[in-house]
Amino acid sequence: MAQLNLNTIVETTPLQRNTNLSNRYSANVFLKREDLQVVRSYKIRGAYNKISGLTDEERLRGVVCASAGNHAQGVAYSCQLLDIKGKIYMPTTTPKQKITQVKMFGKDKVEVILVGDTYDAASDAAHRNSEETGMVYIHPFDDPQIIEGQATSGVEILQDFSGSIDYLFLPIGGGGLAAGVGAYFKQISPGTKIIGVEPAGAPSMKMSIEKGEVTTLNTIDKFVDGAAVQRVGDLTFKVCQQVLDDIVAVPEGKVCTTILELYNQDAIVVEPAGALAITALDFYREQIKGKNVVCMVSGSNNDITRTEEIRERSMLYEGLKHYFIVRFPQRAGALRDFVDQVLGPNDDITMFDYSKKTNREQGPALIGIELLDKDDFQGLVQRMEANGFLAEYINERPDLFQLLI
Incomplete structure (x- = not known):
């Protein structure tokens, strides 16, 4: 089980009851604080689980990946720990803070290459490099070992929570976290309603499930950079199709309001993707009254230079x-x-x-x-x-x- 493999590397992040959110929604709202990981997101779980399982021959070839930031940090940190060379492709629109963090975690083991305006463009470049050089491609979400690694955050939730969880809100980008945690919950806690949350400007999983097949979005709003993908994974789609009870697409402006409220009221710093799950509570206000609710806070890699844009988007939405x-x-x-x-x-x-x-x-x-x-x-x-x-x-x-x- 991936849990054993990750114990010495991954932080067991706290599951915290949030008083402000609990009072606001008349519910018991708990936050799974994956923003407190060493790389400030859950992505280290899947990345390390995948890379640590490579053969000696694959390790010698090195690894390559594409990421808007958080997966890149997980891969970079894993490369540095395991003494493996890596090449990381990131969109040119990636916040500078995330690029700096990737270089810091990877040190001399990784090379960062900025290409394209979206994750999908960076992914295409990374795939081409993998085919040309033989470096092992580390997918950010559509891989069994990646999904298995992300699922360990769900294991921790159920280990830490005494009683039944009525609702679990999970952010969705490519679907790795939702697939992994969702599948685990359906086995161990089948009574929990699992709600996926996407940005309204990039509802790729919601659109795919509604159409019954993986659907590529022609255009997306890239603001929620950690969850803005044009196409979800084939594997993650099949799993999410089975385990999700609903998907909510939340407006980017509403996400910005959540970011500001968390900072001002709880001194919690989150990136846009990290605020998705909490933002969705407003759309489930009536259903969650009196219930036990868990929201996955997936990451805190927010660039301070985006603060004014976040405030502007929030005020426009409100x-x-x-x-x-x-x-x-x-x-x-x-x-x-x-x-x-x-x-x-x-x-x-x-x-x-x-x-x-x-x-x-x-x-x-x-x-x-x-x-x-x-x-x-x-x-x-x-x-x-x-x-x-x-x-x-x-x-x-x-x-x-x-x-x-």
């Missing part, structure tokens, strides 16, 4: 940040009138971009307004209209929004 193109009369005092007559007492201008055109009666200004309460939005719009300020709301215009903001 209805607290709004952008307009406002046509200002080109006269002295027009901005003062806007501030005095349009803005509410708790409204704040966070962006203002205006260039006066002297030969026109009106000039457009790009304005960002932050509200204290989302219910103040209608009043803001009504005051603009009542005071003669012509405005185009661009939050719901992705073509303009992505170009201007």
